[in-house]
Amino acid sequence: MIISFTNQKGGVGKSTSAVHMAYWLQKRGNVLLVDSDAQQSSSTWIKGLNLPYQVVSDPEELFEVLPELAQKYSSVVVDGPGSLSEVTKAILARCDLALVPCQPSGLDLHSSTKILRFIRHAQELRGGMPKAAMFLSRATKGTLLLQEAKQLLKESNFPLLSTIYQRQCLADAPGQERTVFQMSGAAAKEAAKDYESLFKESLEVLNGGK
Ligand SMILES: Nc1ncnc2c1ncn2[C@@H]1O[C@H](COP(=O)(O)OP(=O)(O)OP(=O)(O)O)[C@@H](O)[C@H]1O
Numbered sequence: 001m002i003i004s005f006t007n008q009k010g011g012v013g014k015s016t017s018a019v020h021m022a023y024w025l026q027k028r029g030n031v032l033l034v035d036s037d038a039q040q041s042s043s044t045w046i047k048g049l050n051l052p053y054q055v056v057s058d059p060e061e062l063f064e065v066l067p068e069l070a071q072k073y074s075s076v077v078v079d080g081p082g083s084l085s086e087v088t089k090a091i092l093a094r095c096d097l098a099l100v101p102c103q104p105s106g107l108d109l110h111s112s113t114k115i116l117r118f119i120r121h122a123q124e125l126r127g128g129m130p131k132a133a134m135f136l137s138r139a140t141k142g143t144l145l146l147q148e149a150k151q152l153l154k155e156s157n158f159p160l161l162s163t164i165y166q167r168q169c170l171a172d173a174p175g176q177e178r179t180v181f182q183m184s185g186a187a188a189k190e191a192a193k194d195y196e197s198l199f200k201e202s203l204e205v206l207n208g209g210k
């Protein structure tokens with residue numbers, strides 16, 4: 001299976017979520033992380049995690065290589081670029097599940113309608129594939145903004161999965177070359193729980209349960 005994190009908006013948590021999901025999926029079989037971002041931010045981090053990864057930022061090459069990689073690995077997680085580009089189109093043309101992280105601010109939510117259009121177009125061409133879901137990322141608990149964002153995203157007709165909150169341990173993770181799954185402390189445990197819920201729900205969407 002190929003799972004992607006895409007949103008043209010920068011800094012919404014694509015790389016953070018992709019690395020955590022790749023790490024989490026290891027217990028279900030071999031996993032490859034594909035870093036499609038020319039900045040290669042997730043691959044620097046992943047070196048320290050001992051996870052196999054490949055950098056592929058050429059759209060044609062991505063289109064060609066993704067099905068081959070999906071044969072070799074039980075899961076391929078694609079970290080998308082922060083742009084609406086040919087790379088994003090190639091990912092959506094090949095992935096089984098497109099996950100869209102959104103930050104709960106008015107401007108960010110508005111710009112996420114663009115990636116949702118891209119996904120709908122891919123679905124038209126591919127007979128309903130990829131499956132897709134959104135989640136709020138880097139959210140602050142108990143704010144009105146978060147409530148409003150949830151309401152707005154529910155209207156998009158894509159399933160809205162568990163929220164990932166803004167936490168210092170997640171910001172620290174790349175520098176420590178670790179995931180929150182390997183960190184101790186209450187905050188890391190909470191963050192790990194949030195990501196675990198999100199990933200379980202994502203697999204349900206992929207398997208048609210949500
Ligand atoms: N839940 C979170 N809590 C705290 N910090 C976070 C969280 N998620 C991401 N960050 C931090 O926010 C910044 C942007 O996150 P990330 O790199 O994952 O976003 P991105 O969508 O991949 O961005 P880009 O489009 O630039 O590739 C990073 O510094 C990251 O460590």
Ligand SMILES: [Mg+2]
Pocket residue numbers: 014015016037041042079080082
């Ligand atoms: Mg990134």
